[in-house]
Amino acid sequence: NAGVTQTPKFQVLKTGQSMTLQCAQDMNHEYMSWYRQDPGMGLRLIHYSVGAGITDQGEVPNGYNVSRSTTEDFPLRLLSAAPSQTSVYFCASRRVRDSYEQYFGPGTRLTVT
Amino acid sequence: ILNVEQSPQSLHVQEGDSTNFTCSFPSSNFYALHWYRWETAKSPEALFVMTLNGDEKKKGRISATLNTKEGYSYLYIKGSQPEDSATYLCASYTGTASKLTFGTGTRLQVTL
Helix, strand or coil: CCCEEEECCEEEECCCCCEEEEEEECCCCCEEEEEEEECCCEEEEEEEEEECCEEEECCCCCCEEECCCCCCECCEEECCCCHHHCEEEEEEEECCCCCCCCEECCCEEEEEC | CCCCEEECCEEEEECCCCEEEEEECCCCCEEEEEEEEECCCCCCEEEEEECCCCCEEEECCEEEEEECCCCEEEEEECCCCHHHCEEEEEEEEECCCCCEEECCCEEEEEEC
16 A cells, blocks of 8 residues: 555746645545645644545635545645745545544645745 | 643753653533644645543554543653654644644654
């Protein structure tokens, strides 16, 4: 199993540009989520999904959209990038019923200039 | 307590020292408590998932305890080694099993 994969690993955007951060998992996990990590702030939940077709907001959803058309994929879209979205983004997945252990992807470092 | 809080924020110990960190979380509607180990430039790795009051878990030199009634968990490292240097995160599902709230972590540095 590849586990949780994320692309790209690094990205530089200009203010106002849009882009999609990709996340995929091959463990058949129902639950997937996106976090951002900022210095002194820990990991903050952006959006999450408990299954295909179901998404919900986390702590800091503004400026981000998600969709979950398949169990495997959970892309995060930045609609109009802002410097405040400069961060490291982590995708994570877990099973809903059997275990609550989360598996994290390697992260995407995003810089918005 | 409304959020997940960790202390200390950072810790610097010498090789061979034993150390411990604290995680405080809302005790109402408790669901589960996670501990993660997070090395620089890597992604967090799960250490323990704890659900029952009084739970104790151990992995090698690292162990954790859980008190859900008073809302705290301790992580212990016995005989710290340089490879233990990392940030240790705790997180709690509170109120719902859908939102995992993280603390800001304890950064441990172990020197020779």
